[in-house]
Amino acid sequence: MPVFRDRQRTVRQGFLLLLLLAASAVALSGCGSSLLQYYFGDTFGSGDTVEQTPEQLVWEGVQKMQEKDYGDALKAFQKIKERYPYSKYAILAELKVADAHFHREEYADAALAYEEFIRLHPRNEVVPYVLYQLGMCRFLSARSVDRDQEETRLAMETFRRLTEAFPESEYRAKAQEKILECRKRLATHEYNVSRVYYRMEKYRAAKLRITALLEAYPEAVEELGYTEELEQMMAHCDEYLNKEGDGRSVWTRLGF
Template sequence: MSGLFIGKTHRRLIGAALLVMACSLLSGCGTNLLSYYFDDLFQSGDTIERTPEQLAWDGVQAMREKDYDEALDAFQKLKERYPYSKYAILAELKVGDAYFFKKKYADAALAYEEFIRLHPRNEVVPYVLYQLGMCHFLSFKSTDRDMEETRLAMEAFKRLTQAFPTSPYATKAQKQIHACRKRLAEHEFQVGRIYYRMEKYKAARLRLTRLLMEYPQAVKDLGYHKEIQEILADCRACLNRGDDGKSLWTKLGF
């Protein structure tokens, strides 16, 4: 009996030794034969399918550590692999947040808009609307460029204040609306002043008059009121003389 036991043990030892030798030989080859034959035996933790709970945890932890690429990867996998999981809605929200903190504002805006479309009655919609507005607000370049992003930001903030007036985010949105108005007022003032300097008095008057009507508080806060009144007075005087838009050559009699 003991001889039989020794024989079995001996064979196992020989088998193990042969396996080790085979692994050593295969790992030394130019081709990855070791991986080809033994991947099923030596799977790493990265290749094991993560559960929805684990992916959610991975994403949340990565967000806390400000590793937004890792967070985005986890939440995207959660969305794609487990669309009916109770964690899928969290992933949909956090994809937007991860893009936002990566300063990928266009991608974040798309994610937030999709969340609102899919979950219009969810309790976090006020937050999502605020974030959507901030995506457009932070995409702003300068007041001498197109102001579409600022207008889109103000639209999102207004949607928030109108639909959820008692939300804490509505208060924050009101402040952002005022900031948007100041941007738009600054842009309109610059355009109106350019028209004035080009002696396009009708266009300057139209632009600056509209500015006073649409953004009176912003004009006051920016300190433009006195200069606008002076420009408008001169525009009226020039128009009464029939000077609007005449070129230098016309004025010289050519």
């Protein structure tokens, strides 16, 4: 038993000595962290402060993107932007930051990053792809068709910009398909609004919306199968408005 107690005392004394050494090391300028790492590296972490090169960060980011670990990919590409803004990999990092946000469904952040890329590199060969992705950010951010469709309109403008500026791009056909989908969304929204006015017997307002709808989105209306119903609604609106003098007062009809 005395031997066992002596061994315990020796262990405690040794541990206290290490703690004192570590505390002394912290107090000494420039050597605290290395001594702490030497004595307690396994306890307090690796302490690896070696800065990664831009090549290593690119490799890490690309690997993480392939693994669909978009959070860590974003971190790697952000480091390139922040630490190596003049590196030959900086432009790639700017693009991949936007892509990582997009895959994380952070469409507002992705849109800002894509817009910044176009602003900084308007003649870069990947601009058609960036425009398509920017359009998709807005397209995927759009609200349901019974709500305001401003994001859909912005998406359509972006896709149209792509088709006009880059008619030879491989993304032109994809953009045209999305334009038609946008037009269908907008047509459906206007169709729903027209029906609301019609059911409320606000025939003048219904007629105005139907007329605008047929003029703005004739192909979408046809594909959605709304044509016959809209024509019937329009005929009923005309019948009522003609009966009621186009909904105007007698003074207005007389020119006052």
